[in-house]
Amino acid sequence: MFDNTHAHITTWVIGIILFFTALYLHKSGKKKAMKIVHMTLRLFYLLIILTGALLFWKHQGIYPMQYGIKLLGGLWVIAMFEMILVRTNKGKSTGIFWAQLIIALILTIYLGAWLPIGLWSMV
Numbered sequence: 001m002f003d004n005t006h007a008h009i010t011t012w013v014i015g016i017i018l019f020f021t022a023l024y025l026h027k028s029g030k031k032k033a034m035k036i037v038h039m040t041l042r043l044f045y046l047l048i049i050l051t052g053a054l055l056f057w058k059h060q061g062i063y064p065m066q067y068g069i070k071l072l073g074g075l076w077v078i079a080m081f082e083m084i085l086v087r088t089n090k091g092k093s094t095g096i097f098w099a100q101l102i103i104a105l106i107l108t109i110y111l112g113a114w115l116p117i118g119l120w121s122m123v
């Protein structure tokens with residue numbers, strides 16, 4: 001968990017799947033099922049942050065600024081997941097949060113891949 005990114009990747013991939021599943025359930029009118037998936041997703045937020053924080057703690061000394069931006073980008077993605085789901089539930093507009101989610105996801109995945117640990121290291 002400290003030296004490879006497998007656990008971290010597993011948690012955020014499951015997180016993305018749960019996010020889209022919750023939106024699909026909302027569209028299908030399955031409110032109770034959506035609530036359960038949303039609660040599960042919240043548990044995965046913690047796992048994403050925990051696995052990311054363990055990697056950060058061990059390796060950030062190499063590129064402190066890039067690691068810092070990666071951490072903030074990851075938190076930004078999670079915040080946008082939450083804003084979109086809560087506002088969708090309330091019937092409020094979500095356009096600006098979708099735009100932010102796309103930017104945050106591109107930034108976070110690009111930086112994650114650029115940084116030296118892991119499957120797609122580009123350094």
Ligand code: HEM
Pocket residue numbers: 005006008009012015048049050051052053055056057059067070071073074075077078105108109110111112113114115116117118119120121
């Ligand atoms: C949904 C949100 C997130 C996504 C989509 C994401 C995505 C990624 C990706 C694509 C990688 C590269 C994996 C590899 O090359 O094998 C990575 C690595 C990493 N992530 Fe995240 N991440 C997220 C959240 C976080 C959070 C919240 C933190 C910090 C608390 C974090 C810290 C890290 C660290 C430290 C690495 C290792 C970078 C390296 O040294 O190569 N991530 N992440």
